[in-house]
Amino acid sequence: MRSRAVFILLTLSLFALFFFQLTSVDSEQSKVLLVRLEGTITTATSNLMREALEYATANGYSALLVTMDTTGGSLSATFEIVDIIEHSQIPVIVYIYPSGSKGWSAGTFILLASHVAAMAPHTLIGSCQPVSYSPFGNSEPIRDEKTINALTAYIEERARMHGRNETAARLFVTHNLNLNDESALKYGVIDVVASGIDELLAKLDGRVVRVLDRDVILNTKDAAVHKYDPSLRVMLLNIVSDPVIASLAFLIGLYALIFGISAPGHLAEIVGAFLLILGLVGLGFNINIAALLFLVLGAILMIAEAYTPGFGILGGSGFLFMIVGSLLLIPLGSAQWLASEDFYKIFFGVIISSALVIGGFTLFMVYKVVKAKRQKPLLKGIINEIVYVVDELGPDKHGFVKYSGEYWMAKSQETIKPGSKAIVVGKDGHVLIVKSLEEK
DSSP: OHHHHHHHHHHHHHHHHHHHHHHHHHHHHTEEEEEEEESSBOHHHHHHHHHHHHHHHHTTOSEEEEEEEBOEEEHHHHHHHHHHHHTOSSOEEEEEOSTTOEEETHHHHHHHHSSEEEEOTTOEEEOOOOEEEOTTSOEEEOOOHHHHHHHHHHHHHHHHHTTOOHHHHHHHHHSOOEEEHHHHHHTTSSSEEOSSHHHHHHHHTTOEEEETTEEEEOOOTTOEEEEOOOOHHHHHHHHHHSHHHHHHHHHHHHHHHHHHHHSTTSSHHHHHHHHHHHHHHHHOSOOOHHHHHHHHHHHHHHHHHTTSSSSSHHHHHHHHHHHHHHHHHOSOOTTTEEEOHHHHHHHHHHHHHHHHHHHHHHHHHHHHHHHHHHSOOHHHHTTTOEEEEOSOBBTTBOEEEEETTEEEEEEOSSOBOTTOEEEEEEEETTEEEEEETTTO
C-alpha cells in the first residue's frame, strides 16, 4: 500500500515537472517586444530600431512589434531601417497605430519592408514622392527620372519580397497615392487591420512569415508585450538629430563663435564651437559647399568688422552672407529626404525666423563690442585737461577735483587751494595726478 502511494506521488511529481517545463517554454516563446517610432525619421530612429531588435533577439522574444506614426524623414535613415528589418533573425511587425496615425513617405517604405504590415482603423499611408525644396519657401514634387525610377524600383522590390501589391507600391512614389486602412487591406498592401495591439496579436497567431529564407510561425496569441525603453545615447541622439534642433544648434553655435572671437573672455567661442559640432553631428548629411562658403565668408566679414575702422559695410555684408548661407543650408534636399510639404513649410519658417533673430542679436552685440573698443580710454583722454579743485590738495592730502560735472579723486606734490584750477599730468590707478595751472 505504501509503495503504491509512493509510485502515485512520484508520477504526479514528474507530470507536474513536465507541465512546468512546457509552460516555461511557452511563456518564453510568447514574448513580444514593443518599440515606438514617431515623428521625423532620423539617424536616431534607425539607432533605436537597431537597439530594440538586438535586445529582442538576445532575450528570446518571438517578434518585434513596431508601432509607428510619422510624416516621413531622412531617406538614408529609412534605407538603414529597411536593411535592419531585412537582416533580422525574428519577425518584425510594423503597425500604423493608434487610430488617426499616418505612415507617410518614409513610413510607407518601412511598412512595406516589414514581415507583417498592419494598420489601425482610420490611419493612412502613402505620399512617397520626394519633394524638391527651394530656399525661398517654394516646394514641388520631384519628377527627375533617375530619382523616381530608383525609389520606385526600391519600394516595388520590398512589396514583391513580401507578396504585396507592387502596383500600389509604384503609385505611392510616382503619383503620391494615399490609402486608408480599408483600401490598403483590400488592395493587398497590408496584411491585417486591427483596432488594438491585443487584437492584432490574436489575428497574427499561427501566421507563417518568411524571415531570412526560413519560415517562422508566429506565436503571438496572449503573448506578453514588453515595451522597449531607448538608451540614453538614443535619447540624446533623438534630440540632436531633429532637423529643427540640429539646424538651430548649428546657427547659434556659429553666431556664438563669431561673438566669442570678437569679444574673447566670455566663453562664447567655446559654447559656439560645441553647438557647431553638435549641429553638424545632428544634421548627419553632406552639407552644400556653396552654403558653407557663404557662411564662412560671412563669419570672416563680421569678425573683420571688429578690427577695421568704420561700421556698416563689412558687418552688413557679412550678415547678408550668413542669411543666404542659412537659406542654402536647410537640410531638405530632394534626394535625401522624404517628408510632407507641411513639414517643409514649418521647418522653413522656424529656421529662417530663428536665423534672422539670432543673427540680428549677434550683429547688435558685435556692434556694441566694436563701439566700446573704438572709444578713447577715458582716463587716457583726461590727461592735460583742466580740472577745478574742490578740496585742498597737497603732498599728504588727497581730495576731489571736478571735470565735466564729475568728481574725481586727485593728489598733487604741491599745495593747491580749493576753487583754483589745475591741470591733469598723470594718474595713479583711479587717482588723478594734478599740478597747479598757474605753475604750468
